[in-house]
Amino acid sequence: MESINELKRKILKLTSDYSKKAHKAFRPDGDDLRMVWEEGMSIPYAGRVFTEEEVVAAVSSTLDFWLTLGREGSNMETELSDFLGVKKCLLVNSGSSANLVAISALTSHKLNEKKINKGDEVITVAAGFPTTVAPILQVGAKPVFIDADVVTGNANCEQLEKAYKKGKTKAVMMAHALGNPFNLSETIEFCKKYDLWLIEDNCDALGCSYSMPKKLANRLGFTKNSPGLDDGPDKIIRWTGAWGDISTQSFYPPHHLTMGEGGAVNIINSQKLAVIAESFRDWGRDCWCPSGVDNTCNKRFDWQLGDLPKGYDHKYTYSHLGFNLKPLDIQAAIGRVQLRRLPEFIEKRKENWNYLRTGLIKSEHFLEFALPTHAINWSPSSGFGWDNTTCKSDCSWFGFKISIKENAPFTRTDLAKELDRNKIGNRMLFGGNLIRQPAFIAIRDENPNAFRVVGDAKGSDEIMNNTLFLGTFPGLTKSMMDFEIKVINNYISQFKQN
Numbered sequence: 001m002e003s004i005n006e007l008k009r010k011i012l013k014l015t016s017d018y019s020k021k022a023h024k025a026f027r028p029d030g031d032d033l034r035m036v037w038e039e040g041m042s043i044p045y046a047g048r049v050f051t052e053e054e055v056v057a058a059v060s061s062t063l064d065f066w067l068t069l070g071r072e073g074s075n076m077e078t079e080l081s082d083f084l085g086v087k088k089c090l091l092v093n094s095g096s097s098a099n100l101v102a103i104s105a106l107t108s109h110k111l112n113e114k115k116i117n118k119g120d121e122v123i124t125v126a127a128g129f130p131t132t133v134a135p136i137l138q139v140g141a142k143p144v145f146i147d148a149d150v151v152t153g154n155a156n157c158e159q160l161e162k163a164y165k166k167g168k169t170k171a172v173m174m175a176h177a178l179g180n181p182f183n184l185s186e187t188i189e190f191c192k193k194y195d196l197w198l199i200e201d202n203c204d205a206l207g208c209s210y211s212m213p214k215k216l217a218n219r220l221g222f223t224k225n226s227p228g229l230d231d232g233p234d235k236i237i238r239w240t241g242a243w244g245d246i247s248t249q250s251f252y253p254p255h256h257l258t259m260g261e262g263g264a265v266n267i268i269n270s271q272k273l274a275v276i277a278e279s280f281r282d283w284g285r286d287c288w289c290p291s292g293v294d295n296t297c298n299k300r301f302d303w304q305l306g307d308l309p310k311g312y313d314h315k316y317t318y319s320h321l322g323f324n325l326k327p328l329d330i331q332a333a334i335g336r337v338q339l340r341r342l343p344e345f346i347e348k349r350k351e352n353w354n355y356l357r358t359g360l361i362k363s364e365h366f367l368e369f370a371l372p373t374h375a376i377n378w379s380p381s382s383g384f385g386w387d388n389t390t391c392k393s394d395c396s397w398f399g400f401k402i403s404i405k406e407n408a409p410f411t412r413t414d415l416a417k418e419l420d421r422n423k424i425g426n427r428m429l430f431g432g433n434l435i436r437q438p439a440f441i442a443i444r445d446e447n448p449n450a451f452r453v454v455g456d457a458k459g460s461d462e463i464m465n466n467t468l469f470l471g472t473f474p475g476l477t478k479s480m481m482d483f484e485i486k487v488i489n490n491y492i493s494q495f496k497q498n
Helices: 004-022 052-064 071-084 095-105 109-114 130-138 157-163 184-194 214-219 271-281 329-359 412-421 438-446 458-466 478-493
Strands: 088-092 121-125 142-146 169-175 197-201 209-213 235-239 246-250 263-267 367-369 375-379 383-386 392-394 399-404 467-471
Touching (some): 052 329, 071 263, 071 329, 088 095, 095 130, 095 263, 130 169, 157 184, 169 184, 184 197, 184 209, 209 214, 263 271, 329 399, 329 478, 399 412, 399 458, 412 478, 458 467
Parallel strands (some): 121 142, 169 197
Antiparallel strands (some): 209 392, 375 383
């Protein structure tokens, strides 16, 4: 009679064989088993990239049938925090949930005078994805929108001072747009000056890095690089998501790695903040024992909190009005395999961006392309040229941003329709100018003081009207990108240059 271990081994061998045959379209570029792309097939802007290893990991975890977050989740949280070089990572069920937990943690009564109270203000950027901003409103705070830079897609940090209101501003919460770090040196200096929280929405930017001169970094409180990063003796270089107080990740399929649905909250330095964030993720409970484990504090029946009787079970003591936002252990099993692929995924996204940029040189009289924060130009021979701040961004691009120049005889929508006609996946820069979205119009109509806008948001409007992006994900092959380049260049060539 076969043992359980022998049966499991057979099942996983068959699972591996099945995946090799069934999932050829999702294998990384360059994999010998990958299905060959041919013209006429669609080119997604993003998607899952995996092999039989992820499928085997998922099935193996399912056979164990723990289901709720357990050993795989604990291991992935440790491995992700080790990669980023942060105090603690907490897995959640989506990047949106990660943002909700992050901002909710900063409303905790345990933070005393630094807590975000109802009506306090949080500075954010007008152009982007709505769930960077929605949690600010959901916890009763007030978003203050600054404008976006058309070229980088990121916040115009020159407006930070204009957005600040003494006694009301408590935090800055912004995303690194399309895998392009926002101006971290200027933002961190601003937050240090006024003792504000910084939340990095790193959902589009896992594997991006940012460097600043060591003298400046030390003054801002940073003394060492993130693990695996070394930029010489005169600079500090860290992964995005490791600069602020708290950061967030999304592991939805288009992102740098995937668990299907899933995300993470990264606590950069503070053990106190880690305990608070975990409480909000896990029903609001005060106990920090993982599911299925009891009495790690060795005083489960000795606490006296609130108006509860002394000795009330710490497992059922609640310090916050929290949520249950954990993913499944099966998802973490997939994520752990994906995390091992992250270094190659990072480099492939960079290579794909450069390949598209080089191929579209002949269309740059009508098209404007992204630059990393602090870059001032790009050339195919020497790459990016940099400004004199001596800070640099190294982008693992989430997407290839294209903006239509003012002199172009066609619109962004015209180009998007041409791409659609050729089955080339493309997207707007998410919600465009969020304050123009129906949800925010309705919020403003109900309460004109629900949010505040600095300036005229002209850059965010330009992004909303003139910008789209293509994919850079690791599943793109050169034949796919060659087709994208051909379609765009052919479309542009029919218009005469002024």
